[in-house]
């Protein structure tokens with residue numbers, strides 16, 4: 001693929017759920033060699049260091065976990081994401097999935113400024129389509145898709161001025177969807193591909209048709225990769241393990257197809273909890289997957305000059 005300018009942005013965010021550890025995610029990805037892996041592919045890569053949230057005062061009386069901290073992160077990350085030049089591809093190194101409240105809002109605003117439609121590919125065991133009212137756990141990492149599509153009930157969060165259209169969203173790898181989320185998603189135009197569908201039809205066909213739609217619309221593509229998209233036997237470093245996830249090869253194929261499409265304009269790597277990892281194997285796998293999305297051919301390495 002042609003050389004890209006890539007900005008690594010560390011997001012040590014841990015407020016989206018109660019189990020702690022994702023704040024170490026950015027450093028685990030650095031330690032696993034993310035920058036060098038991308039530079040070796042011929043890309044121009046810089047590490048912007050870690051982002052910090054705007055000042056906040058937590059109110060622990062409510063049902064929602066770390067609401068004010070999450071709102072503060074959302075404000076900051078939205079500004080950071082919106083400010084990335086259109087010539088660069090930002091990789092947001094999480095951090096838990098609540099970071100997508102900010103990153104997707106920000107890239108949606110930037111897309112609107114450039115008059116381009118934004119599409120979102122959500123690679124996850126979960127739909128994360130809750131609102132602060134519907135989440136039973138009170139963990140806001142289950143709400144980013146609800147937020148960026150403009151669902152109501154996000155009091156205190158920055159207003160969504162450019163909601164993501166439901167027909168611009170594909171969710172891949174689903175295998176744990178709450179009743180309320182299913183009821184809200186089923187009548188919508190979201191493309192949701194659960195693991196049974198992947199078992200029966202493969203992962204390439206639904207992904208190819210989504211990528212075709214993005215290309216037809218001359219759209220920008222934000223990819224949000226949750227560690228729990230993968231089966232926990234190959235990616236144990238995540239707090240929300242659900243058996244029956246994507247295999248290593250399925251995940252690489254998704255990344256290789258994203259690479260071939262040349263459509264991806266921003267990427268989240270989320271929910272990596274190094275505290276739960278086994279000798280860094282999950283962090284290493286995530287680095288390998290990102291490299292596939294930027295041109296590395298892991299299982300077929302022809303001799304090639306970059």
Ligand SMILES: [Mn+2]
Nearest residue numbers: 097124128226
């Ligand atoms: Mn998620």
